[in-house]
Amino acid sequence: MSFDIIIIGAGPGGIFSAYELAMHAPDLKIAVFEEGRRLEQRKCPIDGKKVKSCIHCPTCAIMNGFGGAGAFSDGKYNITNDFGGTLYEHIGREEATHLMEYVDEINCRFGGAETKMYSTAGTDFKKKCMQNGLTLLDASVRHLGTDINYIVLQHLYDELKDKVTFFFETPIESVEKTGDGYKVHTADAEYEAPRCIISVGRSGSKWMETVCKDLCIPTMSNRVDLGVRVEVPAPIFEHITDELYEGKIVYRTEKYEDNVRTFCMNPHGIVVNENTNGIVTVNGHSFEDEDKKTDNTNFALLVSKHFSEPFKDSNGYGESIARLSNMLGEGVIVQRFGDLERGRRSTEERMAESRTIPTLKATPGDLSLVLPKRILDGIIEMIYALDKIAPGMANDDTLLYGVEVKFYNMEVELDENLETCHKGLFVIGDGSGVTHSLSHASASGVYVARHILENRA
Ligand SMILES: Cc1cc2nc3c(=O)[nH]c(=O)nc-3n(C[C@H](O)[C@H](O)[C@H](O)COP(=O)(O)OP(=O)(O)OC[C@H]3O[C@@H](n4cnc5c(N)ncnc54)[C@H](O)[C@@H]3O)c2cc1C
Numbered sequence: 001m002s003f004d005i006i007i008i009g010a011g012p013g014g015i016f017s018a019y020e021l022a023m024h025a026p027d028l029k030i031a032v033f034e035e036g037r038r039l040e041q042r043k044c045p046i047d048g049k050k051v052k053s054c055i056h057c058p059t060c061a062i063m064n065g066f067g068g069a070g071a072f073s074d075g076k077y078n079i080t081n082d083f084g085g086t087l088y089e090h091i092g093r094e095e096a097t098h099l100m101e102y103v104d105e106i107n108c109r110f111g112g113a114e115t116k117m118y119s120t121a122g123t124d125f126k127k128k129c130m131q132n133g134l135t136l137l138d139a140s141v142r143h144l145g146t147d148i149n150y151i152v153l154q155h156l157y158d159e160l161k162d163k164v165t166f167f168f169e170t171p172i173e174s175v176e177k178t179g180d181g182y183k184v185h186t187a188d189a190e191y192e193a194p195r196c197i198i199s200v201g202r203s204g205s206k207w208m209e210t211v212c213k214d215l216c217i218p219t220m221s222n223r224v225d226l227g228v229r230v231e232v233p234a235p236i237f238e239h240i241t242d243e244l245y246e247g248k249i250v251y252r253t254e255k256y257e258d259n260v261r262t263f264c265m266n267p268h269g270i271v272v273n274e275n276t277n278g279i280v281t282v283n284g285h286s287f288e289d290e291d292k293k294t295d296n297t298n299f300a301l302l303v304s305k306h307f308s309e310p311f312k313d314s315n316g317y318g319e320s321i322a323r324l325s326n327m328l329g330e331g332v333i334v335q336r337f338g339d340l341e342r343g344r345r346s347t348e349e350r351m352a353e354s355r356t357i358p359t360l361k362a363t364p365g366d367l368s369l370v371l372p373k374r375i376l377d378g379i380i381e382m383i384y385a386l387d388k389i390a391p392g393m394a395n396d397d398t399l400l401y402g403v404e405v406k407f408y409n410m411e412v413e414l415d416e417n418l419e420t421c422h423k424g425l426f427v428i429g430d431g432s433g434v435t436h437s438l439s440h441a442s443a444s445g446v447y448v449a450r451h452i453l454e455n456r457a
Helices: 013-022 086-091 093-112 125-131 145-160 205-214 238-244 314-329 337-341 348-352 371-388 438-454
Strands: 005-008 030-033 074-081 114-118 135-137 140-143 165-167 174-178 179-183 190-193 195-198 224-233 248-253 257-267 270-276 281-284 296-305 333-337 398-406 424-429
Touching: 005 013, 005 179, 005 190, 013 030, 013 093, 013 145, 013 205, 013 438, 030 190, 074 093, 074 270, 074 438, 086 093, 086 174, 086 281, 093 145, 093 438, 114 238, 114 270, 114 337, 125 135, 125 238, 125 371, 135 337, 135 371, 174 205, 190 238, 224 281, 224 371, 248 371, 257 281, 257 371, 257 438, 270 296, 281 296, 281 314, 296 371, 296 398, 314 398, 337 371, 337 398, 398 424, 424 438
Parallel strands: 005 030, 005 195, 030 165, 195 424, 281 398
Antiparallel strands: 074 140, 114 140, 135 248, 174 179, 179 190, 224 296, 224 398, 248 257, 257 296, 270 281, 333 398
């Protein structure tokens, strides 16, 4: 079968490419291939009773399917070039910002209009950060929340389903370059188009590597972010989370001049396990539903590491450290900040005395036996710096869970059109290594769609 454009992956990148193409050129024959299921069929079997932990389904309902990795997320669409990816390096800051705003308009039109947009513009908190050696990154954030994020995706699918041919539960096995375009192969069929947009996200990282190898597309190693998830009583950060929802704060350490940053703040949220290929790391969630809110706020403190020569495997480094924590703690380790500072492990008895009640059952232990000194020193310095703007942060009962690791895809060599060295083959979203967020991935999809529309024969 042949199409005008083939899109691989129905995460935000693929959805927004399809949307822009279908709305502006209804005559185009567009196909979207998605390894996972339709939105309403995405159900993780973990129910807390019969199935308590990950049973490694052939395709993960949480990561794969219409809506991609962020379908069940908190839906924080950050409009900024300060974090979330380096799309601006390819397309310019102004264009990137306009596209993220356009994505926000669409999200609002498809069900997100009543949700709140938070902004760092004009906040006094920025000055307070500066006065204490911290930098508050500029951003506007549309917080859709889990429920509305799902509704927006549902509405987008309803809009697209008659304009685009969707192939669900149809992983693309390989991409072949033909004389005048691309042929994609599934387990039992092949499809052709003169143009192909690949948007396979983090879950498609290994597959993306093989495509780049097969088609001789140059790639570069990316960074890995390592650190801990911090949990404190919610009132300690309330003045920040009430105004900004999520403050992205960066601290440059005195000792090594490394940057330590806050990531993924979850006011009144919970700390959760995350299973990546059998390695258990830590993450956080928050809820719109008042009944699910807890008394704690959690966020990550992360340090980026990028290896180039002779060792290039930044993700491998992160995985080894996560494995070490799993070996010592049989999963995630939790430690009171007071115990870490006194050079002793946390124990069940010490945890029982903690006034901050953990929201995740983790193994009390010693994170200094897991995290490299340089990273841990940076995290400790940042905790004291944050204590100046959020007193109580450096309390003995502040809980540190480890390890938190953020893996990034290798970066695919792309030009200013997000096109590979092969004409008509584009790579967008997190699978390209260029974006790491909902808004950047979506914006990259719109950008490539517009480029294709402008250059139609
Ligand atoms: C729990 C969680 C919470 C998050 N919360 C936020 C947040 O609040 N804000 C934020 O900005 N970011 C958040 N993120 C990150 C965000 O979800 C991603 O940055 C974003 O989804 C990337 O979009 P994408 O389209 O590039 O890739 P993805 O969303 O990963 O979509 C890629 C799709 O491609 C499909 N695919 C992969 N390989 C193939 C193949 N060979 N053939 C066919 N299909 C394939 C996958 O099944 C997947 O559906 C969160 C991520 C997670 C996991």
